[in-house]
Amino acid sequence: MSRKKPSIKEVAALAGVSIATVSNVFSGRKPVNDELKESVRQAAHELGYQLDRAASQLRSGRTRIIAVLVPDLTDTFFATIISRLETAAYAEGYDVIVASSHNDREVESSRLKALLSWRPEGLIAVPCSATIPQELKDARHTLPMVLVDRVATRNAIADTVSIDNREAGEIAARHLLERGHRNIAIGVSSLDHPPIVERKDGAAAIISEATGFPPTILNLGTDIAAGTRAFLDWMERNPQPEAIIALTNVTALSVLSALAEHKIDIPARASVIAFDDYAWMSARNTGLTAIRQPADEIAETAWARLKIRIGHGPHEPVTPTVLNASLIVRASVRDLTPVIEEDSRDQGGLELAKPGKDVRPTKKVH
Amino acid sequence: MSRKKPSIKEVAALAGVSIATVSNVFSGRKPVNDELKESVRQAAHELGYQLDRAASQLRSGRTRIIAVLVPDLTDTFFATIISRLETAAYAEGYDVIVASSHNDREVESSRLKALLSWRPEGLIAVPCSATIPQELKDARHTLPMVLVDRVATRNAIADTVSIDNREAGEIAARHLLERGHRNIAIGVSSLDHPPIVERKDGAAAIISEATGFPPTILNLGTDIAAGTRAFLDWMERNPQPEAIIALTNVTALSVLSALAEHKIDIPARASVIAFDDYAWMSARNTGLTAIRQPADEIAETAWARLKIRIGHGPHEPVTPTVLNASLIVRASVRDLTPVIEEDSRDQGGLELAKPGKDVRPTKKVH
């Protein structure tokens, strides 16, 4: 029970071999006679020997580290990505170092510096805003990296993995329109995030085209409590919309909290489409209709992409990968389309049918 | 734009000083003349110099690393703890390395080994089961560590931070009993987790005492989908309980999903007390009454404790810290106590009153 950690030298001494042999036993780099190997193992075990990473890294130049940066660890979407990334990387002998920018550009920059000081062999980052931090730009030619989610696909500085956000917005809007909604508000987290802008643009375009006027855009931020207040404020000054599209899970939570505060029934008095697909969304009597982002698939694609990049070096052209979101239909969107033939352009649909649960069967649309 | 990262040597050469001086400029260990300092900074900037952690660690023996192990990254409770820990540690110049055991003892052991190979200066761990992994036991005298949440407070091998789980269970049970519930089921995640056992025991004791018979215990596991199925299975074979205490946020989600599947209204047809306090719990028309664990406070306490331990060395006696959970009363528990004087021992209370929202004001009970 000595205080100091034993080094390879002591293992070598105890086993009666050179340190190079000990190194070879553990790294498997060169073959070692079986019984020697055994006695080295024995000696190492006896001393409780453990490789010193720092020394190993220094000498070999390989760190086997993958750095991961996300805007918020407590957002299940990012947590899912990290979790997936961690197992994938670990399975291939890499260790993952995680940092969170807490949705703050200053912090992001500082954490990124810390991350890079580990000399990672690869980086997977979800930038917290549209402005790619300088650290990333500087590193792009020397460090394999892939940017995920909050990135513009055009003119990206590195490989990207994201979803077709415009399409996602369109799907949500179309679903609402098909069910007869006209008076639609869109809750966004921040117009500084490219995907949010795209979702919003996608939804807004479809809605404008169908209704002739653009939907209301509500900026609710990335903090749930603040978003709730913002939505409540807005509700006080405006007529309540028929339907709300929340372009983020955080936004959805803000909207739902605000509606709950006023005991506004969903979907009887307001329809909601949420973003992302979490357990709590279906663990309610009126399950939330939502746009699902394939978090697992995003993580796996990013990892696959990073490995390719690590293999190929920086001279391959930048590759954007775009995945597709899908609509999960549950019960939070009311169907306003009248069963009897009527003027479906009627704007006052809200008061038409009497409140009641939507009893259509739940189904998935690709 | 050279491929290779510049070392301290090149910075020294460019600035025309010795490498020791460069080191002093960055570490601040010894004072350096202002203009020299400036020219070193200049040179470093010019070359894009960045300290090599591996070399630094190897020589100094200090890693400034805190290792953190949790059972599941996607569980918001743990994510919150990590997030808090990360900022606290970072503010004091430490870097955090996170690993998830994915609720698997094998994985836990393997990840722990990886974590320890970083030679961290401290470790904060949430073990995934009651059996403390051997790696931790081995390290307890050489590595400052604090065990969080899933630990028994008695005979702990290291400092612990947890909540008073028995009390938490009691609070939940008492709340239900006070509101006239008798037929109570308890959903647990795993009886291999000491806190869960304590919560269960606390609740069960109170319930047994009041009703004369023990509550049903439902083992729903740590996976939401599996838990939902388990609960549905159970519901098929048994009369639905008046009230359910879910001793975990995952369990709560399982129970809620199952109830939602059968469109069982809360609290009209079933009352629910959940665990932990998340945004989605209040973002519903009938907010969930829940036992709140102070995740932030747990993280901060653990960090404070770890710092003390790092300062004091391993010879101080082990200190358990116990925090308190609190009941957040919302609307998911129905009040069965009759307004007119009646036999409150009536077991068939379920059919008595007609379904309706509980409109009592939301209030907190410490």
Added chain:
DNA sequence: GTTTAACCGTAAAACGTTTAACAGTGTTGG
């Protein structure tokens, strides 16, 4: 029986820092 080759070990030189020991300057106190 000598040459080659294959095999398995070892010695020693890195890797990029930190740090103890030292050295060269003023500056100050006696």
Added chain:
DNA sequence: CCAACACTGTTAAACGTTTTACGGTTAAAC
């Protein structure tokens, strides 16, 4: 005026690995 000291900077020795170059056996090939 000299010893003592503070102040800054340098030299060189670590730290624990990996890895290159080499050496010594043994077996195979001629």
